[in-house]
Amino acid sequence: MQYDSSGRxxxxxxxxxxxxxxxxxxxxxxxxxxxxxxxxxxxxPILRGKTVVNLFFENSTRTRTTFEIAAKRLSADVxxxxxxxxxxxxxxxxxxxxxxxxxxxxxLFVVRDAHSGAAYLIAQHVPSxxxxxxxxxxxxxxxxxxxxxxxxxxxxxxxFKNLRVAIVGDILHSRVARSQIHALNxxxxxxxxxxxxxxxxxxxVERLGVHPYTDMRRGLKDVDVVIMLRLQLERMQGxxxxxxxxxFNLYGLTEDxxxxxxxxxxxxxxxxxxxxxxxxxxxxxxxxxxxxxQVTNGIAVRMSIMAMVMGGQAGRKKA
Amino acid sequence: MQYDSSGRxxxxxxxxxxxxxxxxxxxxxxxxxxxxxxxxxxxxPILRGKTVVNLFFENSTRTRTTFEIAAKRLSADVxxxxxxxxxxxxxxxxxxxxxxxxxxxxxLFVVRDAHSGAAYLIAQHVPSxxxxxxxxxxxxxxxxxxxxxxxxxxxxxxxFKNLRVAIVGDILHSRVARSQIHALNxxxxxxxxxxxxxxxxxxxVERLGVHPYTDMRRGLKDVDVVIMLRLQLERMQGxxxxxxxxxFNLYGLTEDxxxxxxxxxxxxxxxxxxxxxxxxxxxxxxxxxxxxxQVTNGIAVRMSIMAMVMGGQAGRKKA
Amino acid sequence: MQYDSSGRxxxxxxxxxxxxxxxxxxxxxxxxxxxxxxxxxxxxPILRGKTVVNLFFENSTRTRTTFEIAAKRLSADVxxxxxxxxxxxxxxxxxxxxxxxxxxxxxLFVVRDAHSGAAYLIAQHVPSxxxxxxxxxxxxxxxxxxxxxxxxxxxxxxxFKNLRVAIVGDILHSRVARSQIHALNxxxxxxxxxxxxxxxxxxxVERLGVHPYTDMRRGLKDVDVVIMLRLQLERMQGxxxxxxxxxFNLYGLTEDxxxxxxxxxxxxxxxxxxxxxxxxxxxxxxxxxxxxxQVTNGIAVRMSIMAMVMGGQAGRKKA
Numbered sequence: 001m002q003y004d005s006s007g008r009x010x011x012x013x014x015x016x017x018x019x020x021x022x023x024x025x026x027x028x029x030x031x032x033x034x035x036x037x038x039x040x041x042x043x044x045p046i047l048r049g050k051t052v053v054n055l056f057f058e059n060s061t062r063t064r065t066t067f068e069i070a071a072k073r074l075s076a077d078v079x080x081x082x083x084x085x086x087x088x089x090x091x092x093x094x095x096x097x098x099x100x101x102x103x104x105x106x107x108l109f110v111v112r113d114a115h116s117g118a119a120y121l122i123a124q125h126v127p128s129x130x131x132x133x134x135x136x137x138x139x140x141x142x143x144x145x146x147x148x149x150x151x152x153x154x155x156x157x158x159x160f161k162n163l164r165v166a167i168v169g170d171i172l173h174s175r176v177a178r179s180q181i182h183a184l185n186x187x188x189x190x191x192x193x194x195x196x197x198x199x200x201x202x203x204x205v206e207r208l209g210v211h212p213y214t215d216m217r218r219g220l221k222d223v224d225v226v227i228m229l230r231l232q233l234e235r236m237q238g239x240x241x242x243x244x245x246x247x248f249n250l251y252g253l254t255e256d257x258x259x260x261x262x263x264x265x266x267x268x269x270x271x272x273x274x275x276x277x278x279x280x281x282x283x284x285x286x287x288x289x290x291x292x293x294q295v296t297n298g299i300a301v302r303m304s305i306m307a308m309v310m311g312g313q314a315g316r317k318k319a
Numbered sequence: 320m321q322y323d324s325s326g327r328x329x330x331x332x333x334x335x336x337x338x339x340x341x342x343x344x345x346x347x348x349x350x351x352x353x354x355x356x357x358x359x360x361x362x363x364p365i366l367r368g369k370t371v372v373n374l375f376f377e378n379s380t381r382t383r384t385t386f387e388i389a390a391k392r393l394s395a396d397v398x399x400x401x402x403x404x405x406x407x408x409x410x411x412x413x414x415x416x417x418x419x420x421x422x423x424x425x426x427l428f429v430v431r432d433a434h435s436g437a438a439y440l441i442a443q444h445v446p447s448x449x450x451x452x453x454x455x456x457x458x459x460x461x462x463x464x465x466x467x468x469x470x471x472x473x474x475x476x477x478x479f480k481n482l483r484v485a486i487v488g489d490i491l492h493s494r495v496a497r498s499q500i501h502a503l504n505x506x507x508x509x510x511x512x513x514x515x516x517x518x519x520x521x522x523x524v525e526r527l528g529v530h531p532y533t534d535m536r537r538g539l540k541d542v543d544v545v546i547m548l549r550l551q552l553e554r555m556q557g558x559x560x561x562x563x564x565x566x567f568n569l570y571g572l573t574e575d576x577x578x579x580x581x582x583x584x585x586x587x588x589x590x591x592x593x594x595x596x597x598x599x600x601x602x603x604x605x606x607x608x609x610x611x612x613q614v615t616n617g618i619a620v621r622m623s624i625m626a627m628v629m630g631g632q633a634g635r636k637k638a
Numbered sequence: 639m640q641y642d643s644s645g646r647x648x649x650x651x652x653x654x655x656x657x658x659x660x661x662x663x664x665x666x667x668x669x670x671x672x673x674x675x676x677x678x679x680x681x682x683p684i685l686r687g688k689t690v691v692n693l694f695f696e697n698s699t700r701t702r703t704t705f706e707i708a709a710k711r712l713s714a715d716v717x718x719x720x721x722x723x724x725x726x727x728x729x730x731x732x733x734x735x736x737x738x739x740x741x742x743x744x745x746l747f748v749v750r751d752a753h754s755g756a757a758y759l760i761a762q763h764v765p766s767x768x769x770x771x772x773x774x775x776x777x778x779x780x781x782x783x784x785x786x787x788x789x790x791x792x793x794x795x796x797x798f799k800n801l802r803v804a805i806v807g808d809i810l811h812s813r814v815a816r817s818q819i820h821a822l823n824x825x826x827x828x829x830x831x832x833x834x835x836x837x838x839x840x841x842x843v844e845r846l847g848v849h850p851y852t853d854m855r856r857g858l859k860d861v862d863v864v865i866m867l868r869l870q871l872e873r874m875q876g877x878x879x880x881x882x883x884x885x886f887n888l889y890g891l892t893e894d895x896x897x898x899x900x901x902x903x904x905x906x907x908x909x910x911x912x913x914x915x916x917x918x919x920x921x922x923x924x925x926x927x928x929x930x931x932q933v934t935n936g937i938a939v940r941m942s943i944m945a946m947v948m949g950g951q952a953g954r955k956k957a
Contacts (some may be wrong), residue, residue: 368677368679368680368681369680370707370710371681377692395709396681396710396711398703398706400699402699405726412910415909415910415911418934419909419910419928419930420701420703421786422930422933422934423675423703423704423707423933423934423936424675424676424680424934424937425707463653538723565695578760
């Protein structure tokens with residue numbers, strides 16, 4: 001349902017099921033926006049007169065800001081909303097909210113929700129002139145984050161066909177990891193590893209097309225890219241990890257552990273960083289880190305995706 | 320005081336006391352904005368360089384959003400403010416807030432307040448270059464809502480002179496009902512009914528020019544339009560209605576009760592809907608419902624009123 | 639560090655250390671923006687395509703609104719952020735926030751913080767394309783407020799060289815007073831007085847180049863300008879002043895006390911006013927008051943400073 005009947009990208013809900021060509025189109029279009037951030041005047045009129053609604057049922061100032069900046073650089077008008085989700089309403093009030101917004105002739109909803117499937121549910125109900133972008137839904141997917149991650153990898157490594165990538169941290173709860181794994185696989189990465197304590201690995205994780213490791217040094221051995229995940233302390237409550245110090249000792253990214261990887265390894269993190277918890281400060285700020293490149297690229301990639309679902313020429317499915 | 324000395328509409332505070340010509344002008348101008356929402360580029364430069372302040376002492380994301388979208392489509396800059404109203408300040412702090420904003424050369428205040436008369440009080444104190452629109456004040460008035468309602472009725476029924484309209488629900492506390500009654504009367508609707516339990520009808524309600532009914536089936540008999548009001552549970556505290564179930568049985572709009580009305584009856588509601596409380600879901604989503612049309616029209620009507628109080632040529636009083 | 643190596647004003651953090659020419663340039667540029675607020679279309683394209691971030695670690699709707707209006711009149715895109723400052727993070731999380739924002743190619747940060755030195759700390763770490771304006775940091779400085787104050791004085795008194803100015807109130811805790819004193823001294827005001835109870839005067843206050851008074855009548859004797867400070871009740875907790883009534887009796891500005899000043903004295907206040915606490919209502923609204931002029935001028939002065947740090951031709955240091 002992310003493509004329309006003529007194969008055009010209509011919504012951007014999840015990486016799963018997208019064609020390789022679509023991902024490459026997004027990355028190529030994002031590249032044209034990259035130089036853009038350094039120009040004197042950073043606006044293009046691609047979405048002029050369009051209304052973008054940041055519909056964040058789950059609060060996330062950081063992600064919302066990146067979409068707000070991206071939309072404004074495309075000359076859209078932006079409305080920020082943080083509606084309360086009534087737990088009792090069986091999804092009805094969410095759909096009523098959405099129906100009201102679309103009746104106002106708004107054009108693009110960027111949806112964030114603590115529940116998996118929210119963006120998908122909304123996309124099923126909107127009329128054909130409204131596009132939906134998933135900005136994170138529960139444990140399910142965070143596809144724009146994954147796209148900026150693969151953009152950053154391609155920027156530095158040029159292609160995926162020889163890469164070994166390790167994703168480290170709370171794989172079990174991470175919508176980011178899930179989307180990254182799909183994107184890396186679709187783009188032809190031969191080896192994707194996940195590194196975590198057993199309690200933070202999904203059962204049968206191999207089915208996702210990854211190689212699990214519980215020993216971090218072995219997991220990082222000869223990798224080209226390390227993607228650290230943010231430890232969501234608020235979601236774990238001490239039951240899944242023994243202590244922060246022990247977690248850092250075993251799975252925190254230090255220079256020492258990083259020495260296992262290739263000499264030109266990239267260190268990535270979706271942010272915000274917990275310094276000294278999942279990553280040591282000197283690694284986060286060190287020569288291998290491309291963490292701030294990810295932030296820069298995030299604007300360009302989101303501009304690219306917004307332009308595409310709003311009717312850009314790119315993003316067509318294979319005929 | 321809503322007109323200036325040359326008969327131009329200067330503020331939009333209440334329907335009461337407005338001339339029929341003014342209402343018709345607003346509706347006609349709104350019509351020119353309607354096609355507009357479907358255009359590729361939805362902006363006109365009518366308020367370019369103007370600053371619109373959404374001054375919401377009472378929070379209402381929904382209403383605020385409609386004004387924000389309307390103002391941005393007119394190319395205005397929009398500032399959203401939710402100042403706290405100090406209960407002890409005898410209105411002084413409100414006026415200090417307003418004086419500060421007008422000193423910043425802002426042009427239009429959209430005022431929402433839980434107290435009746437707030438917009439009126441502010442309008443009395445602003446200099447001639449500042450216009451005020453009432454976005455709901457206590458139990459007193461919600462005139463832009465009433466204008467979008469009569470716009471929606473005119474859109475479907477073309478004229479008012481043969482209509483029978485029933486307003487159902489908490490008439491006593493409803494600023495919406497009060498404004499609707501004035502608008503319908505000024506536009507020449509021959510029969511306006513109000514339907515509610517006795518406890519939710521104002522005393523001597525006939526003075527407003529309406530026919531009261533406590534029996535809903537009798538109240539809906541042969542009407543052309545049913546306007547349901549939202550049950551403001553938070554304002555009633557169980558003392559005025561016996562129970563939600565009993566209320567729905569007696570005054571909830573069901574297909575069964577709706578069968579009393581004319582076959583081409585319109586069902587309206589200002590939103591947000593309490594499904595299963597004042598209206599059954601199948602009626603809200605059914606073929607008679609124009610509830611989402613109301614939302615669409617709300618943008619056009621608010622654009623029309625904003626353009627008019629900011630110096631549009633229309634809206635002059637009879638010479 | 640407020641100037642770059644070629645003497646251009648790069649950040650605006652504190653009045654201290656700025657050259658007289660810089661202050662005069664800011665005031666002259668602001669004058670060109672003053673007529674501007676009264677024009678039909680109040681926008682100039684000076685910051686078109688630039689992204690201004692209002693980074694308010696300490697909440698202040700009032701100050702934020704003035705910067706938002708100023709930035710929008712310069713055609714910038716504005717992002718409002720109220721990040722939480724983690725007290726435990728030794729400034730690191732603040733810098734991570736800032737690094738993320740600059741990675742998004744934002745151009746100007748307007749920083750407000752309850753801690754002295756925040757804007758300075760951030761300015762030390764940003765790359766050369768990012769400019770910082772201090773919108774108030776702890777007890778240290780509020781330089782844009784001081785600039786709008788001296789602008790208002792110049793507007794009415796034309797020059798500083800013959801003026802006697804009294805600043806009255808909580809000098810000890812006031813970042814506003816500190817910045818005003820520096821600005822008045824740099825612009826050549828021969829006599830600046832501070833008037834306060836001993837408990838609200840810094841030790842060795844004379845070192846700032848001011849004359850302290852604890853008796854208000856003597857302090858106001860023959861002054862040309864009285865600047866009242868806002869009593870920050872929340873910062874004092876009853877220990878520094880005996881009671882509100884006693885404070886008003888001794889240091890509240892009344893017509894009676896004001897009679898000590900010159901007949902054409904100006905009464906100023908940074909707002910918001912505590913009527914009946916530090917100033918009587920009839921004085922605040924009286925013929926000597928230029929309090930609302932200060933608000934109007936605040937927009938023009940902030941536009942001037944924003945334009946200047948973003949690369950305006952003005953603001954160069956003496957060669």
